[in-house]
Amino acid sequence: MPWKDPNVRRIRQQEYRHRNRERVRATVRKAMRKFRGKKSSEELREEWRVAHQNRRTKNKEHMNAVRRAWYRRNRHKVIGWVLKRKFAIVGFDPDAWQQRFKFYGERCAYCLIQLTKESVTIDHVIPISVGGKGWASNLVPACISCNLAKRAKRILPLWLRKHT
Numbered sequence: 001m002p003w004k005d006p007n008v009r010r011i012r013q014q015e016y017r018h019r020n021r022e023r024v025r026a027t028v029r030k031a032m033r034k035f036r037g038k039k040s041s042e043e044l045r046e047e048w049r050v051a052h053q054n055r056r057t058k059n060k061e062h063m064n065a066v067r068r069a070w071y072r073r074n075r076h077k078v079i080g081w082v083l084k085r086k087f088a089i090v091g092f093d094p095d096a097w098q099q100r101f102k103f104y105g106e107r108c109a110y111c112l113i114q115l116t117k118e119s120v121t122i123d124h125v126i127p128i129s130v131g132g133k134g135w136a137s138n139l140v141p142a143c144i145s146c147n148l149a150k151r152a153k154r155i156l157p158l159w160l161r162k163h164t
């Protein structure tokens with residue numbers, strides 16, 4: 001019998017749905033209304049809110065993990081930005097700074113490691129936090145590790161200790 005063949009039955013169903021498009025659509029709409037009617041709009045909204053929040057929390061955790069991993073890998077970059085920004089607030093004379101950098105032999109004032117324009121960080125001999133300013137005389141070149149190790153302590157650069 002032809003209707004026992006699943007392919008024939010499927011084609012017949014498709015034909016029926018096509019011929020009765022409007023009726024099928026109305027049935028679906030009715031079914032959806034019935035389903036939705038079981039829950040109040042508040043319930044639906046609450047469900048959506050919880051789902052959305054979970055998604056957001058999960059995504060936040062993921063994003064934080066990604067960010068943390070990136071910071072770990074690019075620690076030197078981040079430190080560089082922080083120092084640069086800190087420095088930009090003080091405002092300084094780039095020419096005077098270049099002179100200072102040359103004066104120190106383009107080396108870290110603390111450990112004397114050779115530096116480049118890219119790797120140098122600017123250290124305030126008298127830290128900003130205790131009233132140090134961006135005057136050229138308060139600035140010394142430092143490598144990132146010395147700059148970090150020093151932090152807000154007031155230490156005379158090695159070079160000055162040697163020559164005074």
Ligand SMILES: [Zn+2]
Nearest residue numbers: 108111143146
């Ligand atoms: Zn150093």
